[in-house]
Amino acid sequence: MTFVDNAIYKDGKRILAPTTLQQTVEESERLGGMAWVGLYRPDEAELKEVAEEFDLHELAVEDALLGGQRAKLELYGDNLFFVLIPARYVDESESVEFGELNVFVGTNFVVTVRHSEVPDLGKLRRHLEEDRPQRLAAGTPAVVHGILDWVVDDYFPVAEGLENDITEIEDEIFAGDGNVSRRIYELSREVVRFQRAVRSLPPMLETLIRQLDSDSEQSHDAAEPTGPDTVEVRRKLRDVHDHTVQLDERVTSMRTMLEHALELDSTLASKKLTEVSVTQNxxxxxxxxxxxxxxxxxxxxxxxxxxxxxxxxxxxxxxxxxxxxxxxxxxxxxxxxxxxxxxx
The missing domain is CATH 1.10.287 (Helix Hairpins)
Incomplete structure (x- = not known):
């Protein structure tokens, strides 16, 4: 199997880079570390091998294999599975490129399955290894936060690009551009897809935070102290949640603006048609x-x-x-x- 990256971490540091899945599972258990396996567009056989080694739920594996999923979060026993729809604004074509990211999370492992070029998880991994090893020491919650924060941060340039496009459309409407209606429909389609990617995130993060709080309470009851790194991760997740709420509000505003733009364009077109009709009469x-x-x-x-x-x-x-x-x-x-x- 060809990995994008495969490593075992302990105390926030990469200590081993196994070459097989079996070695990854065995060494992570022996060393008491966390395994992070990255895959890019695996085929059915490769994904089933991963599922067998990490005991992944078959429904989650099926979703990751088929692709085309909506953003969601599901719990399967002690394991967590969530789907994200990363996005990137392309300045050259003034369009939005969407992808899909599937993440399997266990107590001591994270498996990421990408179906697109975005997001660049290799860059995220290097960022955590080099600049945030103390946060990476919190284990799988730190990786989950890193992925969510990375994807959400990439949403803000997309929102800015779409808002600029909407402003340009308003100028084109008053300038009497005959192709503006088509551009409004194209932009509305992108905004709807972006909204679908963003709208599911606040409830997903709320569920995730409740789960981490519950795990923290159980550790406290079992006389297992919660490390400061874990507390910091939960605090950071709440910050990501605030960002997703802001994005959702911005996307809702975009849809309203596009609806008004379409109404304005229709009104001006009708007025122009009426003026032409009067002139003809x-x-x-x-x-x-x-x-x-x-x-x-x-x-x-x-x-x-x-x-x-x-x-x-x-x-x-x-x-x-x-x-x-x-x-x-x-x-x-x-x-x-x-x-x-x-x-x-």
């Missing part, structure tokens, strides 16, 4: 008016141009001037009438 009235004015002389002329022997005024000397006068009078009368009714 004015043009039709003008055309119809001039057509009537032009038609009246033609009608009179056509009557006087009929070749019949017995016609009134046929041999009248004033007949031609009278016909011209009649044409002009009828045209002028129509012009004044249409002008009075604002058709011209």
């Amino acid at each position: 004015e043009q039709v009235k003008r055309i119809s008016s001039w057509a009537a004015i032009i038609f009246a002389p033609q009608l009179i002329g056509s009557i006087y141009g009929m070749n019949f022997d017995h016609m009134p005024e046929l041999h009248w000397w004033w007949g031609y001037p009278f016909a011209l006068f009649l044409m002009l009078a009828v045209a002028l009368t129509l012009f004044l009438l249409f002008r009075k009714n604002d058709w011209l």
Whole structure:
């Protein structure tokens, strides 16, 4: 099996890097340390091997294998399984890239299964090993906090990028951009996916904190003192919980702003359509008016141009001037009438 990383930690320090899962399990038990196994897109056989060695629940393994899960947290006896939806804002395309991270946690092991490039857990591991070994000494709770904090921190640039996009959309709406409706729908889809990733985190963290508090009380009742590192981890988790609540509120505000933007765009589009319709009606009235004015002389002329022997005024000397006068009078009368009714 090819690992992204596989190590055993004790007192916050990496003490061994096993090459097989069996060695990882055996040495972590023998040394009394914590195993942290990182996998990237394992196949079914590899994941089942991990499940057998660490006694993972089959339902959790099935979820990790299939992928496409929502953010959630589940307890299986003494083991914990949670799914996170990491995200990254791509400046070049002004879009959000989503991933999936599955984490199995036991009393002395953590197994991470990534289905995407984000988050960079290798960078997180190095950060904990080099800068936070005292926190890593708290064991699996420290790793859980590190992963959650890492993913949540990556959410803030995503939120800022989406908020900037929404501001640009508002400017495009008032500028009369014809493609803004499509951009609103695309951005709404990304915001909805981001909200699904964020909204589940506050209750997940509340459950996790209650579980750690319960474990702490049981340790206290058993006369096993709780280390300061464990207390600090719980405090840090509450801070991450506060951040997720803030993010959830920001995403909710984004959806409201997009809904208002869509309504505004529809209103402006309807207003523009109405203005075009009014303009077209004015043009039709003008055309119809001039057509009537032009038609009246033609009608009179056509009557006087009929070749019949017995016609009134046929041999009248004033007949031609009278016909011209009649044409002009009828045209002028129509012009004044249409002008009075604002058709011209």
